[in-house]
Amino acid sequence: MSIAETLLPEFDEEYACTRKFLALVPDDKLTWKPHEKSMELGRLAWHVSDFPEWCSSTITKDKLDLSDTDAADSAGGWQGKQRADMLSRFDANLPQARAALASASDDAMNAHWKMIWNGQAIIDDPRTAVYRRWVISHMVHHRAQLGVYLRLLGVPIPGAYGPSADQS
Numbered sequence: 556m557s558i559a560e561t562l563l564p565e566f567d568e569e570y571a572c573t574r575k576f577l578a579l580v581p582d583d584k585l586t587w588k589p590h591e592k593s594m595e596l597g598r599l600a601w602h603v604s605d606f607p608e609w610c611s612s613t614i615t616k617d618k619l620d621l622s623d624t625d626a627a628d629s630a631g632g633w634q635g636k637q638r639a640d641m642l643s644r645f646d647a648n649l650p651q652a653r654a655a656l657a658s659a660s661d662d663a664m665n666a667h668w669k670m671i672w673n674g675q676a677i678i679d680d681p682r683t684a685v686y687r688r689w690v691i692s693h694m695v696h697h698r699a700q701l702g703v704y705l706r707l708l709g710v711p712i713p714g715a716y717g718p719s720a721d722q723s
Contacts, residue, residue, distance in 0.1 A: 558664040558683060559656050566656055569691055570607065570649060573698045575713045577603055577645060579705055580638045589707050596704050601633030603701055604641040606694040607648035613682065613690055614655040618669040656686075 577600060585597030594602070612619060633641075659682075668685045670678035678685060702712050711721035 558661050559659045562686070563653070563657060565691065566610075566653060569695060570652075572713075572715050573603060573606065573694055574642070574645060576698050576701050576705070577641055578638070579710050579713070580641065580701070581708065581710065582637045584708055585633075585637075587704075587708065589704060595633075596701075596708075597633045597636065599697060599701055599704065600638070600641050601636055601644075603694065603697050604645040606690065606697075607645055607652040609694075610652035610686070610690045611648065611655045613668060613685055614652075614659050614663070616668075617666070618671055620671040622673065 580596065580600045585600070586595050588595045664683045664686070665681050667679055668682045669676045670689075678689065680688075698715070702715075706712055712719045714722050
């Protein structure tokens with residue numbers, strides 16, 4: 556069994572779960588944040604909606620070269636977007652992400668992948684490690700943040716790994 560074949564069941568489960576959380580984002584609360592140091596709900600949800608593209612890029616490219624301008628643009632890219640835009644973005648990029656992972660060879664998954672920020676490599680790890688940490692674990696982390704935001708807004712939370720308190 557290839558590396559990709561072992562990762563696909565988790566891919567399917569984690570992305571399906573993430574979509575359930577995105578589908579609950581209330582359009583009338585997108586500028587809300589639980590603390591002054593927190594991201595706005597809309598920015599967080601927009602970031603979560605980018606994980607299929609992040610996955611595709613990680614699998615199909617050898618590096619991601621960011622600049623301060625790119626980071627600033629992505630931070631504000633959510634403004635004017637609604638939940639439907641976030642779901643559309645997520646759904647549109649998900650098939651390509653799954654196909655990229657499914658077709659990745661073991662050699663490709665073991666090759667190093669880099670993230671460059673202002674000319675310096677801030678991530679330089681085998682693609683398998685990048686996929687696990689910076690795609691799946693990173694997405695789960697932000698999905699959990701999204702769950703806390705939703706809970707604080709009184710939105711019933713779906714189960715992620717079994718029923719939630721709202722479902723039992």
